[in-house]
Amino acid sequence: MNAIPIELIHIVIAIALVAGFVGLNGLVLVWVERKVAGHVQRRPGPYEVGPNGLLQPLADAAKLVGKQLFTPDGSDKLVFWLAPIVSFLPVMPMFLPMPFSPFLTAMEVNVGLVLILAFAGLNILALCLAGWGSNNKYGLLGAGRAVAQGVAYEIPLLLSVLAVCFMTGSLSLTEIVAAQGNWPWQWNWIYQPIAFILYFTCGVAETNRAPFDLPEAESELVAGFHTEYSGMGFGLFFLAEYAEMIVVCGVATALFLGGWKGPGAAGAWWFLLKLYVLLVIMIWFRWTYPRTRFDQLLNLCWKWLLPLSILNLLVTALVIKL
Amino acid sequence: MAILAKVAFFFYTLIILAGAWWAVTAQSLVRALVGLIATLFAVAGMYLLLAAPLVAFMQLLIYVGAVSVLILLAIMLARAPAGGEEQDPRQPRQYVNALLVLCAPAFALSWVIIKHPPVSRLTPSELPAEALGKALMGPYSLAFELISVALLVAMAGAVLLAFEKRGKK
Numbered sequence: 001m002n003a004i005p006i007e008l009i010h011i012v013i014a015i016a017l018v019a020g021f022v023g024l025n026g027l028v029l030v031w032v033e034r035k036v037a038g039h040v041q042r043r044p045g046p047y048e049v050g051p052n053g054l055l056q057p058l059a060d061a062a063k064l065v066g067k068q069l070f071t072p073d074g075s076d077k078l079v080f081w082l083a084p085i086v087s088f089l090p091v092m093p094m095f096l097p098m099p100f101s102p103f104l105t106a107m108e109v110n111v112g113l114v115l116i117l118a119f120a121g122l123n124i125l126a127l128c129l130a131g132w133g134s135n136n137k138y139g140l141l142g143a144g145r146a147v148a149q150g151v152a153y154e155i156p157l158l159l160s161v162l163a164v165c166f167m168t169g170s171l172s173l174t175e176i177v178a179a180q181g182n183w184p185w186q187w188n189w190i191y192q193p194i195a196f197i198l199y200f201t202c203g204v205a206e207t208n209r210a211p212f213d214l215p216e217a218e219s220e221l222v223a224g225f226h227t228e229y230s231g232m233g234f235g236l237f238f239l240a241e242y243a244e245m246i247v248v249c250g251v252a253t254a255l256f257l258g259g260w261k262g263p264g265a266a267g268a269w270w271f272l273l274k275l276y277v278l279l280v281i282m283i284w285f286r287w288t289y290p291r292t293r294f295d296q297l298l299n300l301c302w303k304w305l306l307p308l309s310i311l312n313l314l315v316t317a318l319v320i321k322l
Numbered sequence: 323m324a325i326l327a328k329v330a331f332f333f334y335t336l337i338i339l340a341g342a343w344w345a346v347t348a349q350s351l352v353r354a355l356v357g358l359i360a361t362l363f364a365v366a367g368m369y370l371l372l373a374a375p376l377v378a379f380m381q382l383l384i385y386v387g388a389v390s391v392l393i394l395l396a397i398m399l400a401r402a403p404a405g406g407e408e409q410d411p412r413q414p415r416q417y418v419n420a421l422l423v424l425c426a427p428a429f430a431l432s433w434v435i436i437k438h439p440p441v442s443r444l445t446p447s448e449l450p451a452e453a454l455g456k457a458l459m460g461p462y463s464l465a466f467e468l469i470s471v472a473l474l475v476a477m478a479g480a481v482l483l484a485f486e487k488r489g490k491k
Contacts, residue, residue, distance in 0.1 A: 008326075076353070110375075110450075121388065129394075144398060147394070147395045147398075154388075
């Protein structure tokens with residue numbers, strides 16, 4: 001019997017590291033979110049558990065894990081419990097082609113961008129299954145909104161990403177980063193400012209974050225698609241949302257902000273720095289803007305973002321050809 | 323790696339068949355859709371085994387990420403009642419019809435493959451996305467365009483159906 005192939009060991013280690021990274025970031029981001037929310041609203045945020053409330057996320061996690069798992073009456077049990085799993089599992093492959101640094105990429109996939117976008121689409125499916133499986137009208141309404149929103153915003157997102165791919169002529173995140181320079185004015189956000197803004201807007205909408213958190217709008221829908229989930233059922237949705245935020249910001253970093261490159265020594269620290277700046281901006285959005293109305297949300301996408309992204313793509317293609 | 327590939331092949335085949343069986347026999351539409359999604363996923367796995375990651379991820383992006391979601395939306399909009407006709411016991415004639423529907427494409431496809439076997443190789447090699455695009459725009463452009471005609475027909479048909487329903491009310 002020959003030895004275990006090296007690639008298999010490589011992938012297993014990478015997935016273990018990704019799982020650790022996602023879990024740890026979930027904890028950190030919950031703390032950051034609550035702290036930012038607190039300071040935006042002129043209160044200290046979590047303060048009691050640990051120094052400056054640093055251990056609060058651990059307490060939250062322990063609470064979530066300890067809670068009883070309820071399945072509502074008349075719900076489709078299989079679909080109901082499949083949904084949180086479908087929501088969380090695709091997160092793992094999405095981190096595989098993420099270029100933290102030239103040496104710190106879990107798996108070199110030369111269509112890495114397509115991989116991330118493909119698995120990102122599964123989240124909507126999970127929200128739908130959750131809303132349908134709960135046998136709850138709020139859940140169903142939340143799921144309906146999730147579909148309309150997710151399907152609409154995916155199109156300008158893909159088109160804005162495509163504009164960058166046109167410029168580099170590659171679908172590999174590593175190559176796209178390598179094609180950018182060391183200084184901020186050599187990054188793609190200077191050449192593709194419209195695509196950057198479009199991508200980030202659509203990214204916020206795709207991760208269902210405020211001001212686009214219509215599927216779980218608590219003032220109208222209780223909690224939308226995850227109304228009926230208790231304990232870790234809700235925990236998995238929550239963790240998946242934070243992981244998707246990291247993915248959206250990570251892809252933005254690689255595509256538009258030069259990835260691991262930066263003035264001075266290039267490396268994973270630059271990637272992480274830009275990633276966390278974008279994440280804080282996303283959290284800042286949530287606590288600054290009020291929630292949009294649903295017709296405004298769809299009008300914004302179909303009447304502004306979509307034509308703008310098509311125009312941007314056409315102009316990009318034209319300029320490349322000239 | 324060859325053994326691993328064979329294991330993966332049988333694993334995917336199993337999921338494809340099980341998902342299809344589940345989709346046909348499920349008692350609720352959403353459960354049937356779950357079976358369909360499992361099948362689509364395993365087909366993407368098959369593409370990966372053929373060293374065609376772009377096609378595999380497009381399969382996920384389009385079929386799992388978009389088409390299944392739209393099917394789900396249609397189910398939710400139609401609000402299919404729990405005790406629909408899919409829960410009635412099936413007639414033996416339905417089984418015969420199903421078998422015919424299963425066999426017709428199977429015979430046609432296997433006849434074509436036996437008549438014109440494609441060139442096979444031991445280890446598949448990955449084709450760059452550029453070559454794929456050039457092939458679609460060059461020698462296969464007619465097929466590529468015909469697909470868009472099919473989509474147009476489907477869309478026109480959907481509009482027509484919607485209008486007829488509205489007229490009856």
